[in-house]
Amino acid sequence: MRPIVAVIGGSTCSAEEAAWAGEVGRLLGERGAILVCGGLGGVMAAAAQGARTAGGLTVGLLPGDDPRTANPYIDVPLATGMGEMRNAVIVRAVQAVIAIGGGWGTLSEIALARRIGTPVVGLHDSFKSSVDIPRVEGPRAAVEWALEHARSNTV
Amino acid sequence: MRPIVAVIGGSTCSAEEAAWAGEVGRLLGERGAILVCGGLGGVMAAAAQGARTAGGLTVGLLPGDDPRTANPYIDVPLATGMGEMRNAVIVRAVQAVIAIGGGWGTLSEIALARRIGTPVVGLHDSFKSSVDIPRVEGPRAAVEWALEHARSNTV
Amino acid sequence: MRPIVAVIGGSTCSAEEAAWAGEVGRLLGERGAILVCGGLGGVMAAAAQGARTAGGLTVGLLPGDDPRTANPYIDVPLATGMGEMRNAVIVRAVQAVIAIGGGWGTLSEIALARRIGTPVVGLHDSFKSSVDIPRVEGPRAAVEWALEHARSNTV
Amino acid sequence: MRPIVAVIGGSTCSAEEAAWAGEVGRLLGERGAILVCGGLGGVMAAAAQGARTAGGLTVGLLPGDDPRTANPYIDVPLATGMGEMRNAVIVRAVQAVIAIGGGWGTLSEIALARRIGTPVVGLHDSFKSSVDIPRVEGPRAAVEWALEHARSNTV
Numbered sequence: 248m249r250p251i252v253a254v255i256g257g258s259t260c261s262a263e264e265a266a267w268a269g270e271v272g273r274l275l276g277e278r279g280a281i282l283v284c285g286g287l288g289g290v291m292a293a294a295a296q297g298a299r300t301a302g303g304l305t306v307g308l309l310p311g312d313d314p315r316t317a318n319p320y321i322d323v324p325l326a327t328g329m330g331e332m333r334n335a336v337i338v339r340a341v342q343a344v345i346a347i348g349g350g351w352g353t354l355s356e357i358a359l360a361r362r363i364g365t366p367v368v369g370l371h372d373s374f375k376s377s378v379d380i381p382r383v384e385g386p387r388a389a390v391e392w393a394l395e396h397a398r399s400n401t402v
Numbered sequence: 403m404r405p406i407v408a409v410i411g412g413s414t415c416s417a418e419e420a421a422w423a424g425e426v427g428r429l430l431g432e433r434g435a436i437l438v439c440g441g442l443g444g445v446m447a448a449a450a451q452g453a454r455t456a457g458g459l460t461v462g463l464l465p466g467d468d469p470r471t472a473n474p475y476i477d478v479p480l481a482t483g484m485g486e487m488r489n490a491v492i493v494r495a496v497q498a499v500i501a502i503g504g505g506w507g508t509l510s511e512i513a514l515a516r517r518i519g520t521p522v523v524g525l526h527d528s529f530k531s532s533v534d535i536p537r538v539e540g541p542r543a544a545v546e547w548a549l550e551h552a553r554s555n556t557v
Numbered sequence: 558m559r560p561i562v563a564v565i566g567g568s569t570c571s572a573e574e575a576a577w578a579g580e581v582g583r584l585l586g587e588r589g590a591i592l593v594c595g596g597l598g599g600v601m602a603a604a605a606q607g608a609r610t611a612g613g614l615t616v617g618l619l620p621g622d623d624p625r626t627a628n629p630y631i632d633v634p635l636a637t638g639m640g641e642m643r644n645a646v647i648v649r650a651v652q653a654v655i656a657i658g659g660g661w662g663t664l665s666e667i668a669l670a671r672r673i674g675t676p677v678v679g680l681h682d683s684f685k686s687s688v689d690i691p692r693v694e695g696p697r698a699a700v701e702w703a704l705e706h707a708r709s710n711t712v
Numbered sequence: 713m714r715p716i717v718a719v720i721g722g723s724t725c726s727a728e729e730a731a732w733a734g735e736v737g738r739l740l741g742e743r744g745a746i747l748v749c750g751g752l753g754g755v756m757a758a759a760a761q762g763a764r765t766a767g768g769l770t771v772g773l774l775p776g777d778d779p780r781t782a783n784p785y786i787d788v789p790l791a792t793g794m795g796e797m798r799n800a801v802i803v804r805a806v807q808a809v810i811a812i813g814g815g816w817g818t819l820s821e822i823a824l825a826r827r828i829g830t831p832v833v834g835l836h837d838s839f840k841s842s843v844d845i846p847r848v849e850g851p852r853a854a855v856e857w858a859l860e861h862a863r864s865n866t867v
């Protein structure tokens with residue numbers, strides 16, 4: 248089975264965060280991972296675009312009812328109609344999570360992931376530096392960490 | 403955007419239903435559609451296997467927590483942890499639904515699809531022949547119907 | 558523990574259905590049951606109004622985000638924001654279900670209840686007379702059936 | 713409409729947290745609010761017990777399938793079967809949230825509440841003192857804050 252990894256972060260983001268997300272996406276694509284994200288802009292779009300450049304497969308779990316709200320780099324746009332509740336599905340459905348920046352929505356995903364035992368790693372100055380999760384220094388280290396810690400089964 | 407179509411039916415099924423599901427999957431794959439299903443056995447596995455033979459992309463929205471419960475023809479196994487509530491996500495996330503046989507779970511998907519306006523078609527002797535949905539005579543007609551009626555947006 | 562029983566049916570209904578629902582609600586209230594419903598109009602409002610006249614407690618699991626969409630007879634309006642997906646929560650959270658009339662939404666609840674093992678009974682000419690569920694002749698028999706078959710635990 | 717307020721916190725907690733939760737529950741009960749919580753032990757049980765002593769109404773949105781897992785002070789135990797996803801329903805369904813201690817689950821609720829605009833206040837040394845939410849010094853101030861900031865409608 249291909250690894251399934253989520254990249255989470257804000258729907259708007261800094262240029263640096265976008266660059267990191269793009270590189271994370273590209274590396275995940277090269278490693279054959281399926282990229283899952285929230286399907287919208289910012290970090291989500293940058294990661295999906297990166298994965299596409301490496302031939303990766305991208306899935307967007309959208310909060311609303313319309314698949315056309317997905318960013319253009321999403322291969323499988325799934326409009327859940329669940330609102331922010333879809334955050335819980337994202338971290339449940341993947342084997343590991345990479346967090347890049349973000350706000351309250353991203354923090355909710357980090358906390359839900361920790362709660363249910365999905366491994367989560369943050370890039371070094373990711374949102375809420377005070378939140379106690381493992382940190383790595385760059386995209387390559389983040390992808391290595393995620394693939395190494397990816398859980399093989401339910402927790 | 404590629405059309406996204408669900409094939410729904412029982413996790414166990416008759417040989418005839420499996421043959422229909424396989425043919426429906428194959429035709430959806432040929433037409434470039436993304437196949438979404440519940441990810442388990444029976445009609446779901448047969449449809450995914452058919453889609454695979456035509457190079458199609460298959461997504462399984464699983465009820466439980468373990469992606470390894472997916473049938474072997476699922477490219478994107480998403481373990482939602484939502485139980486039967488995932489039925490509502492399946493019919494929300496797709497543009498059209500094809501029903502082949504099935505039991506109470508399938509009937510819940512048909513009813514939820516109708517409730518939210520997702521077009522649904524049944525093969526001729528599909529479950530609950532008394533339920534008022536359009537019927538067609540075979541896999542090819544079902545796929546034509548689904549692609550023709552696929553909604554382009556939210557309802 | 559007080560029994561928890563759902564009354565399901567359309568948000569619009571006939572005068573006869575409203576009368577049945579009101580009587581079912583009243584009898585549930587007299588028996589000390591907690592009434593759960595979708596919180597909107599029609600059968601849901603009539604049942605809640607009936608329960609109120611007997612001093613019963615009423616809970617509405619609303620599809621939208623605004624508790625003020627609840628009918629005025631709901632003591633506990635819970636705005637789930639889940640859309641029709643809340644139908645699955647209703648039948649999961651109760652020990653038995655009484656169906657009175659209704660359309661696709663009600664049928665989805667009947668099917669989901671059967672799928673997960675929540676006992677469901679229909680009044681005699683309830684929606685989809687062809688659907689295979691137990692039928693009874695009137696409100697008193699429905700309430701008796703529901704309280705007798707109420708599951709004491711998870712299935 | 714009675715105010716609906718959530719009290720969130722760990723299923724195990726310190727004696728001080730339990731005392732605060734009990735006092736918060738009691739004050740909410742005195743003010744006629746409906747108390748919503750996750751239905752389990754620790755802060756949830758203490759808050760519900762406090763509300764009961766003041767004649768308040770208590771609702772538990774349980775993660776699992778069995779209403780008998782609710783603490784004994786819950787009037788309306790709703791077994792959602794949604795796992796940790798029910799955290800999103802709790803903060804959606806209430807008009808304000810009071811956080812007392814807690815771990816990752818509580819942090820997910822705080823973040824989800826902030827994400828969707830439900831007002832949330834923390835007691836002074838609540839979990840993750842680094843998380844940017846309003847803080848108050850004691851149970852009475854927390855209840856005052858919650859009732860004052862309770863949103864009257866959807867955000």
